Amino acid sequence: MQAKTNILNLPTQEFVHPGTRACTGCGLSIAYRVGLKALGKDTILVVPPSCLTVLQGLFPVASTKLPCLNVTFASTAAAATGILATLKTKGNDHTTVAGWAGDGGTSDIGLQALSGAAERGDNFIYFCYDNEGYMNTGVQRSGTTPIGAVTANTPFKGKLQQKKDVPAIMAAHKLSYVAACSAAYPLDLYDKIKSCLHLPGTKYFHIHIPCPPGWGYDPRYGIKIGRLAVETGYYDLYEIVNGEFRLTAASEKLIEKRKLTPVREYFRAQSRFRILTDEQINEIQRQIDMKWDGYYKKGE
Amino acid sequence: MYMIENGNTAAALGVKLCRAGVIAAYPITPQTPLTEKLSEYVELGDMKAEYIPVESEHSALAVCIAASSAGARVFTATSANGLLYMHEQIQWASGARLPIVMCVVNRAVGAPWNVWNDQQDSISQRDTGWIQIYCCDHQQIIDTVIKAYWLAEKISIPIMVCYDGYILSHTYMPFDLPDQEKVDAFLPPFQPDYALNPDEPANLNTVTLPDVRIDTKGQLAHGYMEIRYLLQEELRTTLQIAADAEKRFAEIFGRGGNPYIEPYRCDDADYVAVGLGSITYQLRVCVDTLRKEGIKVGVMGVRYYRPFPDAVIAGALKGKKGIIVFEKALSYGYEGALASDLKSALYEHLAGTGSLPAVQNLIAGIGGREIHTDDLTQNLRAATQGRISREPAWIGLKI
Numbered sequence: 167m168q169a170k171t172n173i174l175n176l177p178t179q180e181f182v183h184p185g186t187r188a189c190t191g192c193g194l195s196i197a198y199r200v201g202l203k204a205l206g207k208d209t210i211l212v213v214p215p216s217c218l219t220v221l222q223g224l225f226p227v228a229s230t231k232l233p234c235l236n237v238t239f240a241s242t243a244a245a246a247t248g249i250l251a252t253l254k255t256k257g258n259d260h261t262t263v264a265g266w267a268g269d270g271g272t273s274d275i276g277l278q279a280l281s282g283a284a285e286r287g288d289n290f291i292y293f294c295y296d297n298e299g300y301m302n303t304g305v306q307r308s309g310t311t312p313i314g315a316v317t318a319n320t321p322f323k324g325k326l327q328q329k330k331d332v333p334a335i336m337a338a339h340k341l342s343y344v345a346a347c348s349a350a351y352p353l354d355l356y357d358k359i360k361s362c363l364h365l366p367g368t369k370y371f372h373i374h375i376p377c378p379p380g381w382g383y384d385p386r387y388g389i390k391i392g393r394l395a396v397e398t399g400y401y402d403l404y405e406i407v408n409g410e411f412r413l414t415a416a417s418e419k420l421i422e423k424r425k426l427t428p429v430r431e432y433f434r435a436q437s438r439f440r441i442l443t444d445e446q447i448n449e450i451q452r453q454i455d456m457k458w459d460g461y462y463k464k465g466e
Numbered sequence: 467m468y469m470i471e472n473g474n475t476a477a478a479l480g481v482k483l484c485r486a487g488v489i490a491a492y493p494i495t496p497q498t499p500l501t502e503k504l505s506e507y508v509e510l511g512d513m514k515a516e517y518i519p520v521e522s523e524h525s526a527l528a529v530c531i532a533a534s535s536a537g538a539r540v541f542t543a544t545s546a547n548g549l550l551y552m553h554e555q556i557q558w559a560s561g562a563r564l565p566i567v568m569c570v571v572n573r574a575v576g577a578p579w580n581v582w583n584d585q586q587d588s589i590s591q592r593d594t595g596w597i598q599i600y601c602c603d604h605q606q607i608i609d610t611v612i613k614a615y616w617l618a619e620k621i622s623i624p625i626m627v628c629y630d631g632y633i634l635s636h637t638y639m640p641f642d643l644p645d646q647e648k649v650d651a652f653l654p655p656f657q658p659d660y661a662l663n664p665d666e667p668a669n670l671n672t673v674t675l676p677d678v679r680i681d682t683k684g685q686l687a688h689g690y691m692e693i694r695y696l697l698q699e700e701l702r703t704t705l706q707i708a709a710d711a712e713k714r715f716a717e718i719f720g721r722g723g724n725p726y727i728e729p730y731r732c733d734d735a736d737y738v739a740v741g742l743g744s745i746t747y748q749l750r751v752c753v754d755t756l757r758k759e760g761i762k763v764g765v766m767g768v769r770y771y772r773p774f775p776d777a778v779i780a781g782a783l784k785g786k787k788g789i790i791v792f793e794k795a796l797s798y799g800y801e802g803a804l805a806s807d808l809k810s811a812l813y814e815h816l817a818g819t820g821s822l823p824a825v826q827n828l829i830a831g832i833g834g835r836e837i838h839t840d841d842l843t844q845n846l847r848a849a850t851q852g853r854i855s856r857e858p859a860w861i862g863l864k865i
Binding site: 207208209210212219220222223224225226227228230231232233234235236237238240241243244245246247248249251252253254255256261278279281282285286 | 487488490514515516518519520521522524525526528529530531532533534535536537538540554555558661662663664666667668669670671672673674675679681682687
């Protein structure tokens with residue numbers, strides 16, 4: 167792998183104007199800003215209705231400096247296919263096409279179009295920014311909301327079901343590249359985007375996005391909470407290159423450390439998990455430990 | 467060059483002659499032979515286009531919307547539930563002002579499942595801001611596809627070219643295949659005002675406010691309402707531009723006529739049958755029969771359903787004793803949508819003139835129920851002798 171990017175050699179060119187309409191402390195504004203730096207100027211974006219629609223601003227003003235097509239909720243990946251098809255007819259093989267959709271727009275309503283495009287092998291990058299709920303419409307549960315999270319439509323019992331593992335679903339499409347990233351580790355995101363630009367077919371990125379209003383924490387703690395998710399082994403940073411899985415960045419380092427921060431700290435930092443009992447947290451801890459035992463064995 | 471082929475092939479040949487650059491389609495009967503034919507042209511290299519075999523009709527139109535936004539001439543086709551599944555994208559395409567051409571091979575919608583012909587599918591999309599043109603034979607199918615691209619790109623409004631499933635899509639008829647050079651002369655390459663481009667970034671279809679707003683240069687930009695008003699205004703002026711398209715087409719190809727309506731023996735008629743699509747050609751046989759009996763009837767096919775050529779229709783029907791609207795679709799809970807629209811046009815243009823004809827509504831061929839010419843003749847004769855019923859009368863109903 168190429169030399170890792172650091173804050174000193176990260177390109178200074180910005181593709182997101184300052185002063186977007188994102189909430190204070192929005193994790194997406196970090197991932198989007200750094201993600202566009204990695205994608206570069208020769209890029210066309212596709213965005214379905216989501217927090218990003220709001221972040222980008224209201225007509226006739228836009229906060230993104232790249233061309234962007236806003237499309238219907240379910241059609242991000244199909245629209246990316248359409249742009250690619252036109253570029254092909256024009257003999258353009260250099261422009262990158264990138265879809266940026268939320269977790270609802272990906273794991274729920276957009277999954278069919280995404281699966282279709284991935285199966286066809288259409289050459290674009292799909293980003294799912296996962297703030298674990300329909301945050302733009304007022305914090306309702308989505309397919310990727312984790313078990314135990316209180317949302318506007320799981321108001322008392324919290325979500326009773328597991329988080330849908332979308333990167334695993336996409337990996338099952340035998341893609342050239344699948345990555346799990348976090349807004350709390352933007353340079354890992356940057357390096358991963360750079361490393362896969364040349365790979366064929368559909369590339370899938372899943373980005374964990376701390377969300378102050380949706381998760382219930384003071385906006386200044388977004389990065390801390392994003393990091394806690396990784397340090398507790400609850401959310402892992404990894405990439406799957408042509409079927410080869412490997413942990414990256416802070417998750418990779420956890421293999422050497424062999425010590426995870428108790429997941430209780432992650433849960434107790436957010437009000438959405440307030441209804442989780444100690445027994446439930448212990449059960450989740452047991453599952454995390456089992457998963458990591460597997461990683462440790464694989465690493466030996 | 468004259469050839470004998472089916473209606474779906476006529477449509478496919480039209481799309482090929484128009485050099486569509488991106489085609490996206492999902493299979494549904496009776497549309498499938500049309501898009502199979504296009505995939506054949508592309509794989510054989512007879513047509514230089516990207517053919518995208520999408521996983522749903524919703525995505526078929528998503529591909530077309532995006533490809534068109536990026537500057538390609540695009541095509542898709544569907545039928546029945548496929549068209550209904552597209553509904554969100556259909557509205558999006560007209561709101562985004564994209565010159566997409568789509569063939570709708572008319573078929574009944576579920577439930578219950580039925581694969582045969584009626585027109586409930588496209589009639590259900592009446593209010594979406596698309597132009598709808600109905601065809602009566604294979605020559606009209608291929609010619610309309612070619613005219614549709616010219617018109618759509620002139621005004622940036624998408625067009626549905628509608629023709630009856632099986633009755634036209636799967637039957638073989640002779641038609642003239644236009645020369646490629648003539649089509650190229652008629653239809654220049656697609657050059658949109660803006661296409662997605664990193665050198666000239668723009669954010670398309672962003673959230674637009676209820677009121678107007680100043681842009682970064684201090685200019686007043688449209689609100690949502692202004693954008694929608696312009697769609698309505700430009701759809702109405704399309705009626706004039708359609709005449710230009712017809713004239714241009716006639717100059718190059720030597721055929722054409724009234725783009726909005728197709729009257730047959732209407733001039734001296736007391737009663738006129740009105741309909742959309744192939745049924746109006748079948749009704750010509752009924753008209754000939756009744757004329758022999760001394761009943762002065764004619765038939766008028768409506769080719770443009772949206773925008774509705776109200777003035778032309780009212781002008782053609784002025785002073786008639788009765789209009790009998792035959793429809794293969796219903797606005798359930800009331801009557802056929804064409805009958806309602808026609809009454810509205812007659813009222814608007816003829817109320818108070820003393821020449822307002824009575825209108826009757828007959829429903830036929832729902833879900834592919836065989837339409838016997840004798841039944842049509844009998845009903846048309848009965849309608850000239852008095853009102854059959856206040857409610858729409860169903861022809862061939864066995865209940």
